[in-house]
Amino acid sequence: MVAAAMAAVAVAGLALTEVASAGASGDRSRSGHDKALQAGxxxxxxxxxxxxxxxxxxxxxxxxxxxxxxxxxxxxxSKVPTDGYVRIASITKMFTAVATLQLADEGKLALDDTVEKFLPGVVRGTGDGAAIDGRTITIRQLLNHTSGMPTGVPFMGNGILPVRDRYFETREMLDAALTQAPTFAPGQDRVWAYSNTGYMLLGLVAQKAAGRPFAEVVTDRIIDRIGLKKTYYPGPGDRDIRAPHPQGYLFPKDDRGEPTAGDLIDITRFDPSIAGAAGQMIAAPSDLNKFLVALQGGRLLKPGRLAEMRQTVDAPGLFEGWRYGLGVIEMKLSCGITAYGHGGDADGFQTRAAITPDGRAVTVAGTNDEVRQYEVIALFDKALCATK
Incomplete structure (x- = not known):
């Protein structure tokens, strides 16, 4: 449900609106727009x-x-609401990583600390997962997906529909993951595997180190600090999306969970606790760009720590030329520029966000995560490379 930015009704209405973004970043409204991007x-x-x-x-x-x-x-x-709220799914990982790195700056944790230091006796695999052991997994390995934690999301074997209204505690998700086989030994040389359960575990570690609920950690340290007005971490039981928002959709499925022909299913409303610190958040596209600008501009991390966040490893499974850092993807664009950001797929929404070194930030979102991923990535690349 919350994959990384992976390989990536005729039109009844369309709109374009130029707006000024609020906040301390000095954003200004612009006249005109890029017709090629609109056509895309x-x-x-x-x-x-x-x-x-x-x-x-x-x-x-x-x-x-x-x-x-x-x-x-x-x-x-109805028209798509301009700059409406969407589920940002795995883009949440950038927020989780930033909060963790802030805690490291404050000496509340070190990236090479083991999980065991903060959650003694908690991370012990059973059954197929018997090799998983929090004494051998470090925070850095969770951040860059080299921990070997299982890749799948527990309880999602038959898709989101059977569990759309169920609330999950993160510990429940972790316990289920600990029965699954690890993908490899933690930190094994040159091995990488994207793990949502690894980031759920990271949220528990950050929560313990901060001594506060993880949602509060993200809200206080990031959202409120830089004045994001249209970004939030849904609380327990919050299954809706704040207005204005478009509806999110998925294809109907057969008994094996495979897409079938038929009318799209509205999946806007579901409980995002199944994603936790790996993908629970909701935001508007312009706010994600503000976050990226603040991060790159030093308002959230010191320059040295941002550089550490951008130290990457090979990430097989992502697009060619893309590498993974500490909660951030290094993206080699078609125009030769390197951008930094993340992507996320929650049922009903696919979202991509990134910023170039000179400060051009783009966030794009679609309201079905099961179709046109490659085309969305191509337009995203084009928007980041554009000069207007």
């Missing part, structure tokens, strides 16, 4: 399988343009 969005929604698209582009001078295409609701044919 329209092409993505043309056959209705991907009902709606949102994109926010912050140029190198801080000017922001928000784009939309398609419909926000396939039933009512």
């Amino acid at each position: 969005l329209e092409a993505l929604v043309a056959d209705g399988r991907l009902p709606g698209m949102l994109m926010s582009v912050r140029d190198r001078n801080g000017r922001v343009t928000n784009y939309t295409a398609g419909v926000g609701d396939v039933r009512t044919k």
Whole structure:
């Protein structure tokens, strides 16, 4: 449900609005827009399988343009709300990583500490997972997915629909993961495997080190610190998305969980606790760009710690030229520029966000995570490389 930025109804309405972003980053509104980017969005929604698209582009001078295409609701044919809220899924990992690195700066943890130091006796695998042991897993390995923690999300064997209304404690998710076989020995040389359960575990570690609930850690240390007004970590039992937002959709499935023909299913409302610190958050595209600008500008991490965050390892399974750091993906773009960001797929939403070294930030989101991933990535690349 919350994969990384992986390999990646005819249009009933589309809109484009230029807006000024609030906050301390000095953003300014811009006149005009990139017609090629707008056309790219329209092409993505043309056959209705991907009902709606949102994109926010912050140029190198801080000017922001928000784009939309398609419909926000396939039933009512309403327009996609400009800069609406979406589930950002694994983009949450950047927030989790930043909070963890802040705790390291304060001496509350060290990246080479073991999980055992903070959760003594908790991480002990059973059955197929007998080799998993918190005494051999470090925080750094959780951050860059070299811990060997299982890759799948527990309780998702039949997709989201059977568990959409169920609340999960992170400890329950972890205990289920500990019965699954590890992908490799922790820190094994040149081995990498994306692990959502690893980041759920990381959230527990950060929570213990901070002495506060993890949602509060992220809110106080990041969201409130830099004035993100349209970003939040849903609380227990919060299954909805704040307004305005488009609806999120998925394809109907057969008994094996394979997509079948039929009307799209509205999956906007579900309990995101199944993702936890790996993918629970909700935000608007322009706010994710503000986060990226603040991170790159030194408002969240010291320069040395940001550089450490961007020290990457080979990441087989991501796009060619992409590597993984500490909760961030290094993306080699088609224009030769290197951007840093993340992607996320939650049921109903696919979202990508990144920033270039000179401060151009782009976030793009679509309202079906099961279709056109490659095309969305291609448009995302094009938007980051654009000069307007």
